[in-house]
Amino acid sequence: MVSIKDVAKRAGVAISTVSKVLNNYPNVSEETKRKVNQAVAELDFVPNSVAAALSSKQSGRVALLLKMNTKTQAIDEIDMQYLSGAIHKATELGLDVITFFFSMFEGKSAEEVTRYLLSQSIHGIILYGMSKEDKVLHKIIESQVFKTVVVDAPVFNGNTSSVWVNQEQAQYDVARKTVEENKGRSILYIAGKKNGYVSEERLKGIRRLAREKGLKLLVRNGEFSELRARNITFQNAKNKDVVVCASDLMAIGAMRALMEMDIFRPVCGFDGITLMGYAGKQMNTVRQDFAGVSAAAVEELHRLMEGGEGRNHVLDYQIVRMKYMDIIC
Secondary structure, X not given: OOOHHHHHHHHOOOHHHHHHHHOOOOOOOHHHHHHHHHHHHHHOOOOHHHHHHHHOOOOOEEEEEEXXXXXXXXXXXXXXXHHHHHHHHHHHHOOEEEEEEHHHHOOOOHHHHHHHHHHOOEEEEEXXXXXXXXXXXXXXXXXXXXXXXXXXXXXXXXXXEEEEEOHHHHHHHHHHHHHHHHOOOEEEEEEOOOOOHHHHHHHHHHXXXXXXXXXXXXXXXXXXXXXXXXXXXXXXXXXXXXEEEOOHHHHHHHHHHHHHHOOOOOEEOOEOOHHHHHOOOOEEEEXXXXXXXHHHHHXXXXXXXXXXXXXEEEEOOEEEEEOHHHHOO
């Protein structure tokens, strides 16, 4: 059996240095990290603590891996609901959870991230906010080393499940309700991020509605930014009947712009965040129970860790009209 001493010898460093690299201690040079990680990979070394955990009947720890939005504080509510739902359900199921953020693994390879998570006795991962551009995370999923649940992305295999609402249908439903209530014939659609799974599905929904109803559709990318949605609205809303936004935050930006332009256009959003109730005007939106989605993700991960097969698990949503009196306590 390969030991930490063998790794140290192969890398030409002290045993204590190998330990520091495996446990991500600061002040270790990149060259030393490279030598140690290369030796670990060549010798297929697994730390004793990890080997013991993997061979035991215990379920191990669960990692909650989030992509925080650092450009705004307005949608922290979503991440907080995710954490709340996950921690509550994990406690109920007797799972030990630890929270990580995508930024912590920036610049690291899939192998490095995998080794680090294993060193922390992680057996299962829940990913929030993964996009098509997160290549390292995709490699980790494909390796199937961990039982994994991906929230808001249709990525699943034998050891991986997807948990989300039907984004395409939800976008279709909320836009159709808004268009029909206002007899609209043309739509300004403010989409989310390019290469985002959620954005792609929601775009399919609005395009299907426009095709079926014979509506004129103008699509602009708002990148889930309130400011960008505001500017897009100033530039394009005057000649459109309805403004459909792929997020509530962008819907608030669009509504504020319309108020400054002193024109009325119905606006609808997506997510059901509390902030919508303070927007100044009532708007249709898709209400997702983020805490409930996260709790369902933990339940799904528990099922996988008990030997279940990965699947695409689709949850319910509601079309609501956000009002101030509905959100105050």
